[in-house]
Amino acid sequence: xxxxxxxxxxxxxxxxxxxxxxxxxxxxxxxxxxxxxxxxxxxxxxxxxxxxxxxxxxxxxxxxxxxxxxxxxxxxxxxxxxxxxxxxxxxxxxxxxxxxxxxxxxxxxxxxxxxxxxxxxxxxxxxxxxxxxxxxxxxxxxxxxxxxxxxxxxxxxxxxxxxxxxxxxxxxxxxxxxxxxxxxxxxxxxxxxxxxxxxxxxxxxxxxxxxxxxxxxxxxxxxxxxxxxxxxxxxxxxxxxxxxxxxxxxxxxxxxxxxxxxxxxxxxxxxxxxxxxxxxxxxxxxxxxxxxxxxxxxxxxxxxxxxxxxxxxxxxxxxxxxxxxxxxxxxxxxxxxxxxxxxxxxxxxxxxxxxxxxxxxxxxxxxxxxxxxxxxxxxxxxxxxxxxxxxxxxxxxxxxxxxxxxxxxxxxxxxxxxxxxxxxxxxxxxxxxxxx
Amino acid sequence: xxxxxxxxxxxxxxxxxxxxxxxxxxxxxxxxxxxxxxxxxxxxxxxxxxxxxxxxxxxxxxxxxxxxxxxxxxxxxxxxxxxxxxxxxxxxxxxxxxxxxxxxxxxxxxxxxxxxxxxxxxxxxxxxxxxxxxxxxxxxxxxxxxxxxxxxxxxxxxxxxxxxxxxxxxxxxxxxxxxxxxxxxxxxxxxxxxxxxxxxxxxxxxxxxxxxxxxxxxxxxxxxxxxxxxxxxxxxxxxxxxxxxxxxxxxxxxxxxxxxxxxxxxxxxxxxxxxxxxxxxxxxxxxxxxxxxxxxxxxxxxxxxxxxxxxxxxxxxxxxxxxxxxxxxxxxxxxxxxxxxxxxxxxxxxxxxxxxxxxxxxxxxxxxxxxxxxxxxxxxxxxxxxxxxxxxxxxxxxxxxxxxxxxxxxxxxxxxxxxxxxxxxxxxxxxxxxxx
Numbered sequence: 001x002x003x004x005x006x007x008x009x010x011x012x013x014x015x016x017x018x019x020x021x022x023x024x025x026x027x028x029x030x031x032x033x034x035x036x037x038x039x040x041x042x043x044x045x046x047x048x049x050x051x052x053x054x055x056x057x058x059x060x061x062x063x064x065x066x067x068x069x070x071x072x073x074x075x076x077x078x079x080x081x082x083x084x085x086x087x088x089x090x091x092x093x094x095x096x097x098x099x100x101x102x103x104x105x106x107x108x109x110x111x112x113x114x115x116x117x118x119x120x121x122x123x124x125x126x127x128x129x130x131x132x133x134x135x136x137x138x139x140x141x142x143x144x145x146x147x148x149x150x151x152x153x154x155x156x157x158x159x160x161x162x163x164x165x166x167x168x169x170x171x172x173x174x175x176x177x178x179x180x181x182x183x184x185x186x187x188x189x190x191x192x193x194x195x196x197x198x199x200x201x202x203x204x205x206x207x208x209x210x211x212x213x214x215x216x217x218x219x220x221x222x223x224x225x226x227x228x229x230x231x232x233x234x235x236x237x238x239x240x241x242x243x244x245x246x247x248x249x250x251x252x253x254x255x256x257x258x259x260x261x262x263x264x265x266x267x268x269x270x271x272x273x274x275x276x277x278x279x280x281x282x283x284x285x286x287x288x289x290x291x292x293x294x295x296x297x298x299x300x301x302x303x304x305x306x307x308x309x310x311x312x313x314x315x316x317x318x319x320x321x322x323x324x325x326x327x328x329x330x331x332x333x334x335x336x337x338x339x340x341x342x343x344x345x346x347x348x349x350x351x352x353x354x355x356x357x358x359x360x361x362x363x364x365x366x367x368x369x370x371x372x373x374x375x376x377x378x379x380x381x382x383x384x385x386x387x388x389x390x391x392x393x394x395x396x397x398x399x400x401x402x403x404x405x406x407x408x409x410x411x412x413x414x415x416x417x418x419x420x421x422x423x424x425x426x427x428x429x430x431x432x433x434x435x436x
Numbered sequence: 437x438x439x440x441x442x443x444x445x446x447x448x449x450x451x452x453x454x455x456x457x458x459x460x461x462x463x464x465x466x467x468x469x470x471x472x473x474x475x476x477x478x479x480x481x482x483x484x485x486x487x488x489x490x491x492x493x494x495x496x497x498x499x500x501x502x503x504x505x506x507x508x509x510x511x512x513x514x515x516x517x518x519x520x521x522x523x524x525x526x527x528x529x530x531x532x533x534x535x536x537x538x539x540x541x542x543x544x545x546x547x548x549x550x551x552x553x554x555x556x557x558x559x560x561x562x563x564x565x566x567x568x569x570x571x572x573x574x575x576x577x578x579x580x581x582x583x584x585x586x587x588x589x590x591x592x593x594x595x596x597x598x599x600x601x602x603x604x605x606x607x608x609x610x611x612x613x614x615x616x617x618x619x620x621x622x623x624x625x626x627x628x629x630x631x632x633x634x635x636x637x638x639x640x641x642x643x644x645x646x647x648x649x650x651x652x653x654x655x656x657x658x659x660x661x662x663x664x665x666x667x668x669x670x671x672x673x674x675x676x677x678x679x680x681x682x683x684x685x686x687x688x689x690x691x692x693x694x695x696x697x698x699x700x701x702x703x704x705x706x707x708x709x710x711x712x713x714x715x716x717x718x719x720x721x722x723x724x725x726x727x728x729x730x731x732x733x734x735x736x737x738x739x740x741x742x743x744x745x746x747x748x749x750x751x752x753x754x755x756x757x758x759x760x761x762x763x764x765x766x767x768x769x770x771x772x773x774x775x776x777x778x779x780x781x782x783x784x785x786x787x788x789x790x791x792x793x794x795x796x797x798x799x800x801x802x803x804x805x806x807x808x809x810x811x812x813x814x815x816x817x818x819x820x821x822x823x824x825x826x827x828x829x830x831x832x833x834x835x836x837x838x839x840x841x842x843x844x845x846x847x848x849x850x851x852x853x854x855x856x857x858x859x860x861x862x863x864x865x866x867x868x869x870x871x872x
Binding site: 027028029032033044045049052053057071074075076077078079080085086089090092155159160161163164165166167168169170171172173174175176177180182183184185186187188189190193194195197198199200201202204205206207208209211212213215217218219220221222224225226228229230231232233234235236237238239240241242243244245246247252254255256257259261263269270271273275276307308311343344345346347348349350351352353354358359362364365373374376377378379380381382383384385386387 | 463464465468469480481485488489493507510511512513514515516521522525526528591595596597599600601602603604605606607608609610611612613616618619620621622623624625626629630631633634635636637638640641642643644645647648649651653654655656657658660661662664665666667668669670671672673674675676677678679680681682683688690691692693695697699705706707709711712743744747779780781782783784785786787788789790794795798800801809810812813814815816817818819820821822823
């Protein structure tokens, strides 16, 4: 990377907070939640992603952890030196407070940070279910306009995680190669991610309600309900309920449309999708199959202008198009498809992706100097406002802001903080996450 | 009091649609966006889901379609009678306006509905990219405080869809059975869903900013950037960039932890996950493998308290636990696991899911009498507020509210609307989506 380029990247990354405290609090279109204070007692993906998303919108988000960190503190992937890429990735731009969450004293301090935080505070985001001390009732007694959002596994408060919710919802039995027996889990933790975004949205909307009425909200976002609602909205559940059909396992074909993956002469896989008649005609044309498609249509009495008919005859169509893909190089295929309306892309590995201009020359990514990881390109918010992205900001070290928060927010003196540290009620000092 | 301020007060105070035509606009914790007016020019998943999510929060959302419907109007799944379950599922609780979007007259009417809609209107949500007439510049000339959100395939405005973005981002090469060659697409359109939720959040946050400053926002949410940001946040890209590692294809094993699927004596598949030492000890215990695990730990010098060590030795551990699963019935396995801390669930088909109390006895689902589909259980918002869900509401028929909207919002007379209909500038009447 040249100096000029580095300078531009740093400029895009924006200024580092001079005192390392984290929050940039100027209200702007890019930071519309500036001024809000959110406390997050969390672990793993959904709740941390919700908090990080609120931080990207300008909120001051304090992640609270027990001494030594929560159960996600050493979650893989790790660097060669053992730092959790996962933890830093999901906690960018937050402040960190560490306290002994098993003692009444530690609990009281955290409850005060949640509730004694000005008119735009009083917001708790948590996936730590069933802890009375930070349950709605206990905190709403301290602060009636509390916004309390709890992410649980299931609506009854019982435990479930993305992997188990996914198994229970139906997708793994229709994912994977058509000939495969048994479940195929997807790798993206889609329910965690979806749940985290619903949670960020619910808090933002609850703030609008509180601004207008003064009333708080008690919000629940169960992972299981997120998965069920999504499976319902997308028609998977409704189809089963109304039509009594089980959707088949289709490999990489697209249900009810024509889409498939193909492999080039030099072994590169392409995903090809046709959603409209024009897409499909272009695909037939570019693969030199237009006459053969027309002949098939006539012989079969099949109207390929109908997306369902294209789906029904997907195997013969795939067989027809396959020859062209197999006999052309990836470069030639890409050139030819680029001149059409067909929707397509080449499959890539994560290692290929990070080397592409799509990442290296994308304002979504800025160079982040994350102490435990070293400099790397990290994503900010995928939402740009007036042409700008909220850039990636450094994730805190565990407990990094404990003393700042106790001093500035609760007005504790340095001596009082030192006493709490000595008693073990709060994190003794900045603790390396990788030391356990 | 200025017009804008008055409008805000009205919106916050809440009002009921005087002629009872659908939108319940009383502000409440469950409907914190009551009073907002959002126009959606959309198709497929991301933008319709964003609009539906805003409607669930109380906004009045008008979906605008061209005459005959957009490209998603007949999208599968369909009922036996040919109605699109997909379309109704993603457009619940909206109003529908149909106009000829190819003519200047039709475009002008829609632009007026977007911009002449009171202080809490002026919000456009669209995935129809590159149409100058509803681009930011054209609409902001009519209404400077416009909130304009565009969902595109890629940040440069070029076309991409969930399937092609997914291929280009890395997940299909690490999804599926370990021995499989070639890409395995997942079935959930995760980037569409995620993109839609980011969009709903961005609009909600932009409204907060406009309420505070009077300024609008020009917002872009490219599918590709949503996928890249998520892959980055979750560590997939960062791991590849920092460590130069390609993550292996792991089947249903969980990266960096111990988790796997197992099959019972009677052929039922279970997903089993251990995220903590306690989970893992409980799994060893319940499967009668505690002594064998201890012996392995000693012989291998392996500390199974470390999640990474459990991952490294996942094959031998799976081999050990498999015997117990294979020799017990699903019922016995479920009973035994229920008494432990282990995270687990049984794989289910969509047909099984819809028959479970988890759907049939879940307040998330209510009976919806959707004319084209018939009565069925449909999900509302998966977010509950103060114990209540925003329930599913009927999806409109295409063009159902055209005349209402032109009359009430633009003040057009019945004669003027009849003329527009006769000229074909707006939908001639309620059109059945299934008639094309």
